[in-house]
Every structure is written in C-alpha cells, then in structure tokens.
Amino acid sequence: MEIRISIRSFLLISLLCSQVKAFTLNNSAAASFKNDEIKINIAEIDCPNLDNITYTDLLDIAQEAANRFWNTVPTSSLELVRGSVQSVSSNFYTEQICSNSDTNNCTPNAALVVSSDILISCNNNSANFSGSSHVLAVGAPNNIDGENINGALILINDSGTFDTLSRDEQIAVIAHELGHAVGLGHSQHDHNLMYYSSVSTRYKVGEDDSDGISWLYPSGQPFSGGCGTINLVDNEGPKNGFLTFLLGVFLIIVMRKLRNLIRPNYRAF
Template sequence: MKLMAALFLCFAAFNAQAFTLNNSAKLVFAQDEVTVNVAGGFCTNIGITDTEFLTIVGEAVDQFWNKAPTSRLKLRQGQIINVATAFHTDTICTASTNCTPNPTIAVTSDILVSCNNNSANFTSSSILGVTIPNNISGTTILGSLVMINDMASTQFDTKTHAEKVAIISHELGHAFGLGHSPVEDSLMYYATVSQRTRLGRDDIDGISYLYPKQQPISGCGTIDLNKSGPNFWPGLFIGVSIIALAELFRKKSKASTAI
C-alpha cells in the first residue's frame, strides 16, 4: 500500500511539472514587464490588418499569460512598428537542424511579432507560427521573434478570431522561454492550440517556474483564519470587555439595592 502511495506521488509530481523549456538552458527575460510589438506594413495573406493584429496581441496577453497568478512576468501590448523587410522574408534560423538564430533579424529588445513568407520557415501550410528568442546574453533573453505564416498557402486566415488569439498566445509562450507541454489541455500543447480559451495548469506551472513571483518581506509569515484579519481580535476583546463591565455594573447596582 505504501509502495502504491509512493508511486502515485511520483506520478503526480511528474505530471505537476510536465512543461518543457525552449531549449536545455533556462532562458528568461530579466525584467518583469515585456512589451509585445507588431511589425506592420507587410502582412498580405493572414486575413487581418495591422491594427487587428495588434488587437489580437493585446487579447493574447490579457486572456492568457497575464492571468497566471503566481508569475511575476507581465506582457504588455506594444505598438505597430516599422522594421526591415528581412523580418518578413528571411529564415528565422541560419541552419534548419539545431537552429542558429539568423543574426540579421535579431530583435533588439522585448518581443516582436511579424508576418513572414519564407518557405524554409513554414515547410507545411499547417505550421502557423515559428518563434525563437533570437537575441540572448548568457541565459538572459534580450529579444524574441515570433513569425506568423504569411505564405499564400497559410491556414492562419481560416482560423476564427478566438483561435488566432490562442495561436499568438502559444507563440508568446515560446518567446519568453517555454517549450511544448505533453498535457493536452495546455495552451503549450502543440496540436490543439486553436481549441484553447485559457491557460492550463501546466502553463501556469511553466511560467511560474521561469518567472516566480516573490512575496515582499513585510513582517513574519502569518496566516489568518478570518478575512477581517487584525480587526477581528481587538473587536472581540472590546466586545468581551463591554459585556464584563456591564455585568459588573449590574451586580454592583443589585448589591447597592440590597443595602
């Protein structure tokens, strides 16, 4: 029985951290706030304007990653910016196996989402996006690039608005350091991203592992049974004191009457 319990605990512990990282190193942004900008002026096949693209980015951060309560990372909707044409036309890696980021399109800071129509990035029309932190210093991500499939054969334009939001959000997960999750109800599960409407447990575990929220030190670590907290006990003492005084007064007045 004990052995069964131990095995169950091992299994549970394994499932609790099923998320993976973007690569073997734990790469993270150093700052708590990361801006997500959109490269404008190029998308032709994804079926949305630059403004709609930016709106989708805003929804992707607010509906998914910014809802992780135990993560210090906050993603912010940025703006539409102009970038070199290479961001729209070049390969994201200089070598297809074991990717070496293409230095020509290194993102200076934060996250850039861009349309791209290079067939080496999208070897199948079912590949909707590719992402890589492509500006790294040690284990710190300085900048990440998200490319959305803008080839004539792209299937991105066939997706609903909600699906596009989830797809962009999945790519943002890669951009700040997460790999794929084997847990099917996760946003970071590779195959069913378009069916996701919120983060799964594994997504929250992943972002919290990479970006743990620190509790500020403000006194000793207390736990309180009552929501009203510090007001509860003084209130109780005052209430008891009033009752005790009233009782004392009643006894005294009774005694004086008896005299």
C-alpha cells in the first residue's frame, strides 16, 4: 500500500509540475487579435539589400511561415493568411518601431502604426536592430487597444544578412516575428520557435509555442492548458515550478489526512 501511494504521489507532483508553462507574452495586457483570421501584408518599400527577394517572394515566405508553424497548432483557432502588397510611407524604411529606446517596454512610434492585420517591411534604422547586422528582424504589436491587438509590424533588417539566409532560415525568422506580432514573447528553451536566437532546433513548433498560441487564441474545443499559469517575465519559470511542487506536496498531505479520517481503523478490532 505504501509503495502504491508513493507512486500516486509522484504522479500527482509530476502532473502538477508539467502544467507550469514557459511561454511568455510581449505585452502586459496579454493582448491578442480578436479576429482569428489575420492577413500578412507586405509594404511596398524598395529594399536595396534585399535585392534577391521580390514582394511576391516575401508573400510566399510569410505564407509558408504561417502554414509551417502557427497554422498547424490544432488547439489554436489562429489562422494567418496571405495578404497583399500595400503602398506605405517611406517612414517604414527609416524610422524606429518604438519611440523610446527601451525595446522591452516599447512605446510604439505613431508614424509606423499599422491600422489592421500584420505588415512586413524592410528597414535600415540600426537602432531597431541593436546596431547589429546579426539581428535579423524585429516584430511587435504596435496598435493595441486594451486587450485587443489591432495591428502589428515586422521590420526586416536591410543590412544584407537576411538576403544571404537559406529559404528555410528566412521562413523561420519570419515565423518567429509573426509569433511576436500576434502577442508572444520569448521562450527560454531552444527547441521552440520563440527561442530568442536563430538556432538549428528552431524549425518546428515547440511545446511553449503551442501552449502560448493556444492560450492567446484557443480553439473552440476545451483547452486544458494548465491552471492559468503564465509567465509574463522570462525568469519566473523556475520560481513557479518550485511553488507548484510545494502545492503538490501540500495536496498529498491533505489527501492522506482525509483518507485517514474516513477510513475505518481495522486494527482497533
């Protein structure tokens, strides 16, 4: 009996701990688009260092990024669809996505606000990319009203590096930025698309990606995404995991006490 209870206890703790999520959001309002079908549009901007990529290529890459990653999650209702090429101000090529310098607490630049859906543009303002050609792109909702995302912007660094990537890498980069555009922050684990760095393991939807997108855009089916636990800050995962472990131990002690209260004491006879 004691062995069976120990196994049951272990399973309970494991189950509870498995519900701790490591996905993050990129805005404190936990905002999301309220329409499930969101278009991905391309800005009609001449990009001198993306000369191997046409507007049609970018539409194809964005569509492939949606279909290979975010549109595949069965527990999410989100559907990213191919949009169109749109004429925009040259500000989209030259200005910063945030009007302040703190990209972790971005105040959207009013000159680049996207009225609806997601817009992808190239951009040559190095401040958007930490002054580095190795920062390939940046993306964020830049038109948020309460819990609603109205529009989001993705800027590709026109440094010449994006142009040299393989097509699979370009698709993964755009897919990662699409994750930011619909409200997700980074995952701490490198087997997720939303891991901050472009590593070889980032070419499929990971558990954090799936959980995050399903939390923001749940499908009509019940989603047992786990106890409402969600981290808004990257480094809260381990703390939440420990607290959940303590909760599991507490519940086991309570269960044992209740069992002893309602079970007849046969040894008294």
